Amino acid sequence: MTTFRFLWKLVSYRKVLYMLNALAWSLIYLAPIVPGLLTKQFFDELSGHASYTLGLGSLLTLLLMAALARVSFVLFGFVTDVQFRFRIGALLRRNLLRHVLKEPGARAIPVSPGEAISSFRDDVDQVEESVSWSVDVLGFLVFAAVSCVLLMRIDAQMTLWVFLPLILVVSAAQLSTALLQKYRAASREATSQVTGAISEMFSTVQSIQVAGAEDRMIRRFRKLSDERRQAMLKDTLLTTSLDSIFSNAVNLGTGLILLLAAESMRTGEFTVGDFALFVYYLSFVTQFIQNFGKFITYFKVSTVAKNRLMSLLQGADPQLLTEHHPLYLRGKLPDPQEDSHTAGGGVEAGRLERLDLDGLTYMHPETGRGIHGVNLSLERGSFTVVTGRVGSGKTTLVRTLLGLLPKQEGDIRWNGRPIADPGTHFIPPHSAYTPQIPRLYSDTLRNNILLGLNADEERMERAIRSAVLEDDVERLPDGLGTVIGPRGVKLSGGQAQRSAAARMFVREAELLVFDDLSSALDVDTESKLWDRLAELRAGTTCLVVSHRKAALSRADRIIVMNQGRIEAEGTLEELLVTSEELRSIWYGSEDRDSDSRK
Numbered sequence: 001m002t003t004f005r006f007l008w009k010l011v012s013y014r015k016v017l018y019m020l021n022a023l024a025w026s027l028i029y030l031a032p033i034v035p036g037l038l039t040k041q042f043f044d045e046l047s048g049h050a051s052y053t054l055g056l057g058s059l060l061t062l063l064l065m066a067a068l069a070r071v072s073f074v075l076f077g078f079v080t081d082v083q084f085r086f087r088i089g090a091l092l093r094r095n096l097l098r099h100v101l102k103e104p105g106a107r108a109i110p111v112s113p114g115e116a117i118s119s120f121r122d123d124v125d126q127v128e129e130s131v132s133w134s135v136d137v138l139g140f141l142v143f144a145a146v147s148c149v150l151l152m153r154i155d156a157q158m159t160l161w162v163f164l165p166l167i168l169v170v171s172a173a174q175l176s177t178a179l180l181q182k183y184r185a186a187s188r189e190a191t192s193q194v195t196g197a198i199s200e201m202f203s204t205v206q207s208i209q210v211a212g213a214e215d216r217m218i219r220r221f222r223k224l225s226d227e228r229r230q231a232m233l234k235d236t237l238l239t240t241s242l243d244s245i246f247s248n249a250v251n252l253g254t255g256l257i258l259l260l261a262a263e264s265m266r267t268g269e270f271t272v273g274d275f276a277l278f279v280y281y282l283s284f285v286t287q288f289i290q291n292f293g294k295f296i297t298y299f300k301v302s303t304v305a306k307n308r309l310m311s312l313l314q315g316a317d318p319q320l321l322t323e324h325h326p327l328y329l330r331g332k333l334p335d336p337q338e339d340s341h342t343a344g345g346g347v348e349a350g351r352l353e354r355l356d357l358d359g360l361t362y363m364h365p366e367t368g369r370g371i372h373g374v375n376l377s378l379e380r381g382s383f384t385v386v387t388g389r390v391g392s393g394k395t396t397l398v399r400t401l402l403g404l405l406p407k408q409e410g411d412i413r414w415n416g417r418p419i420a421d422p423g424t425h426f427i428p429p430h431s432a433y434t435p436q437i438p439r440l441y442s443d444t445l446r447n448n449i450l451l452g453l454n455a456d457e458e459r460m461e462r463a464i465r466s467a468v469l470e471d472d473v474e475r476l477p478d479g480l481g482t483v484i485g486p487r488g489v490k491l492s493g494g495q496a497q498r499s500a501a502a503r504m505f506v507r508e509a510e511l512l513v514f515d516d517l518s519s520a521l522d523v524d525t526e527s528k529l530w531d532r533l534a535e536l537r538a539g540t541t542c543l544v545v546s547h548r549k550a551a552l553s554r555a556d557r558i559i560v561m562n563q564g565r566i567e568a569e570g571t572l573e574e575l576l577v578t579s580e581e582l583r584s585i586w587y588g589s590e591d592r593d594s595d596s597r598k
């Protein structure tokens with residue numbers, strides 16, 4: 001999508017507002033025409049060259065009225081500008097955020113969160129700036145046309161000198177386009193690298209301290225900051241140089257006019273009023289030429305911003321970014337649940353009888369590893385354990401099933417019905433999931449478990465009991481109302497995992513998917529958790545990634561993964577006889593389990 005088309009789509013989002021804004025700024029730019037003519041009249045009257053007289057009082061009144069009119073236009077212009085800018089910026093951010101939220105969870109953004117935030121903030125601002133300045137160009141061109149006609153009628157040759165700098169400015173800006181884009185892209189990239197590094201450092205303070213890596217982190221941060229300084233310097237230097245070209249070209253024009261005017265005035269062809277009009281308009285032309293130059297710069301820079309925003313779409317249709325949607329700036333917001341249902345392609349509640357995976361394939365593009373041709377069937381109420389060595393593809397399998405990674409081949413069928421978009425289907429009440437590393441927020445434990453769900457106390461208590469969390473809740477200073485710190489740092493690893501399990505249980509979904517839930521639990525707690533799950537949620541289908549005996553010994557069926565494929569499957573008894581891989585996991589697990597008990 002070209003930058004012009006991209007900006008045009010944004011303009012057409014609020015056409016009327018844009019036109020009002022353009023009208024306001026055209027009037028602001030046109031307004032100096034009147035005081036210019038009045039000033040000419042004033043001087044012509046004084047020097048006796050006026051063809052008619054208005055009188056000093058009338059002239060002053062008219063000048064005052066012109067000034068008041070301009071002030072009102074400026075106020076109106078600022079109101080329309082702010083309203084318009086806010087709306088197109090909000091639309092861009094809304095569309096981008098919607099896309100990010102709809103992307104398969106594990107690949108939501110292609111950059112670090114810090115870099116994405118910097119794009120949401122700076123790139124959108126840049127685009128806003130460019131659209132906003134476009135109305136100035138319109139106003140300026142109208143002013144240029146009107147003042148050109150007026151001045152041409154007085155002295156055509158001199159008029160040329162007034163407008164010559166404009167041609168110089170446009171040519172200079174055009175010539176430096178490629179370089180400016182390159183420098184701006186580099187400075188934006190360097191800024192995102194720094195923002196990304198700050199966000200990574202803040203989120204991994206503990207790991208940095210434990211690894212004693214403070215000095216190395218600071219060195220890396222210093223290097224990134226240095227690179228940013230250099231990139232910003234080049235960018236600012238070029239932008240400032242362009243600015244100075246713009247203003248000096250205009251100063252040159254002024255000098256030439258003064259020389260020419262002096263000559264013409266001596267010969268008597270040029271009145272003092274004409275001179276005043278030229279000088280008066282020239283000051284505005286100077287300001288407008290600079291603004292025009294700014295617009296050209298912003299337009300070029302917005303190409304860089306547009307490309308960066310598009311890269312966050314990860315190959316999706318670029319039109320998504322400028323699609324027109326309501327912003328709900330006034331009144332009641334629509335129910336988000338309803339919205340996601342209609343947008344998500346239909347989430348019909350449905351009791352799970354049978355889930356089938358047929359030839360499911362996902363290879364991580366970065367490593368070419370993942371899962372290949374996985375076939376699997378889960379019956380209602382079954383407890384299936386996926387096991388295998390580190391890196392055998394267990395997590396990739398459950399993430400692809402849930403639509404957190406986009407499947408590349410294969411079919412998923414829910415009660416025999418193909419699921420086209422797993423990402424919108426495998427959510428509560430169909431399924432709930434606990435990832436390997438639970439994500440908790442700096443809020444109360446209750447809010448972390450509910451995440452906005454409207455569940456009654458009884459349901460909450462059931463979830464907490466299923467997750468074997470009741471004793472921990474009792475010991476917390478404010479029970480469920482205890483704030484658990486950023487990313488749940490006030491909880492132990494096991495408590496965090498069981499809180500994430502409670503979050504899953506409270507959703508009372510048909511299918512529960514656990515990815516290595518029990519890795520921070522002791523054997524007794526884990527056993528209790530599986531027992532309670534069986535007792536409190538009979539009929540729930542469970543898919544569990546684990547290598548631990550507590551889970552393996554309860555499994556109706558075990559799937560053994562090796563290098564992204566299913567190597568063996570069956571009951572524990574069968575596999576202990578037939579699968580070498582399972583035997584090594586089972587007996588290895590014995591050592592690990594006894595270690596964890598020590």
Ligand SMILES: Nc1ncnc2c1ncn2[C@@H]1O[C@H](COP(=O)(O)OP(=O)(O)OP(=O)(O)O)[C@@H](O)[C@H]1O
Nearest residue numbers: 364366367369370389390391392393394395396397
């Ligand atoms: N985000 C990623 N990008 C690139 N390759 C990945 C990514 N995640 C996993 N892989 C690769 O895919 C393969 C399967 O990884 P996966 O995480 O599914 O294994 P796993 O069996 O769950 O391992 P673990 O027991 O350590 O969780 C591995 O070879 C891994 O290197």
